[in-house]
Amino acid sequence: MKIATWNVAGIRARLPNLIKWLKNEQPDIVCLQETKIVNELFPRSMIEGLGYSIACSGQKSFNGVAILAKKSPDETITKLPGDENDEQARFVEAVFSLNKTILRVVSLYCPNGNPTESAKFPYKLNWMERLYQYAKSNLNHEEMLILAGDFNVIPSPVDARYPQQWVKDALFLPQTRQSFFKLCNLGFVDAIRASTDDPSYTFWDFQSGAWAKNNGIRIDHVMLSPRASDILKGTSIQKDLRGWEKPSDHVPVWVHLDLDF
DNA sequence: ATGCCGGGTACGACCCGA
Numbered sequence: 616m617k618i619a620t621w622n623v624a625g626i627r628a629r630l631p632n633l634i635k636w637l638k639n640e641q642p643d644i645v646c647l648q649e650t651k652i653v654n655e656l657f658p659r660s661m662i663e664g665l666g667y668s669i670a671c672s673g674q675k676s677f678n679g680v681a682i683l684a685k686k687s688p689d690e691t692i693t694k695l696p697g698d699e700n701d702e703q704a705r706f707v708e709a710v711f712s713l714n715k716t717i718l719r720v721v722s723l724y725c726p727n728g729n730p731t732e733s734a735k736f737p738y739k740l741n742w743m744e745r746l747y748q749y750a751k752s753n754l755n756h757e758e759m760l761i762l763a764g765d766f767n768v769i770p771s772p773v774d775a776r777y778p779q780q781w782v783k784d785a786l787f788l789p790q791t792r793q794s795f796f797k798l799c800n801l802g803f804v805d806a807i808r809a810s811t812d813d814p815s816y817t818f819w820d821f822q823s824g825a826w827a828k829n830n831g832i833r834i835d836h837v838m839l840s841p842r843a844s845d846i847l848k849g850t851s852i853q854k855d856l857r858g859w860e861k862p863s864d865h866v867p868v869w870v871h872l873d874l875d876f
Numbered sequence: 877a878t879g880c881c882g883g884g885t886a887c888g889a890c891c892c893g894a
Contacts (some may be wrong), residue, residue, distance in 0.1 A: 624882075624883070624893085625882085625883050625884075627883090627884090628883060628884090629887055630884080631880090649883090651883070651884065651885095657888050674884065675884085675885090676891085676892085677884085677891090677892070727892090727893065727894060728894095729893085729894065737893035741884070747881090767894075781894090784894075785894085786894065805882085808882085818894075820881080820893090820894065821880095821893095822880050822882090822894095823879095823880060823881085824880090825881095832894080834894080859883095863882095864882080864893085864894085870894050
């Protein structure tokens with residue numbers, strides 16, 4: 616089976632590209648971020664027409680995540696535990712019962728955290744700590760768990776074309792990277808980094824000709840629990856979508872698993 | 877460093893992203 620994560624930067628603006636891409640690539644599961652739409656207005660019909668179930672957690676204007684899948688999930692969760700008052704739609708989980716196994720998939724949109732002197736940075740770090748606690752408690756089940764999405768974390772200098780540009784940015788500060796590595800130290804595998812040493816980016820800013828200059832960063836990640844990393848077959852970053860008409864500033868990240876879906 | 881682009885909201889400029 617193949618699973619992809621893609622920050623679409625507005626699902627309504629990206630719908631033609633999303634539909635074309637789904638038809639071309641036939642993913643089994645897709646984790647979307649920055650849908651920027653309430654659940655009631657989610658553009659269901661064309662996506663369902665291609666054979667996908669939809670689990671979404673959205674809000675007006677900002678954030679919003681979804682999971683599209685060729686099977687219907689047995690269970691859906693739309694809140695990251697740890698803060699009852701958190702109204703931001705950044706987490707959706709879908710649980711799939713497969714032949715003798717369970718696959719748990721999360722589409723997540725970690726806060727950006729800039730500017731770092733504002734409340735946004737502690738909110739980011741707190742959200743990442745909540746994700747860590749969630750991941751840790753789920754590992755006890757020894758299921759296949761996939762955390763896929765826009766982490767807004769540049770893990771290492773190799774993950775930026777110009778790392779010195781990011782040293783004071785919330786995406787690359789030591790506290791942010793430590794929080795990401797804490798997740799890795801639970802046993803989660805960064806699927807792209809496990810598969811290749813090549814520098815490869817998932818985001819290029821719309822501004823300043825970042826795409827033309829390949830001034831990119833790798834911030835969209837697929838993290839595999841030990842049971843899931845055991846069946847990792849391969850990965851890719853679908854850079855060509857950044858060159859399409861009306862692109863998102865992010866491109867899809869793909870993971871292939873040795874698993875029937 | 878800021879906000880050069882792009883989306884959303886709403887219809888005139890704002891906020892937000894990374």
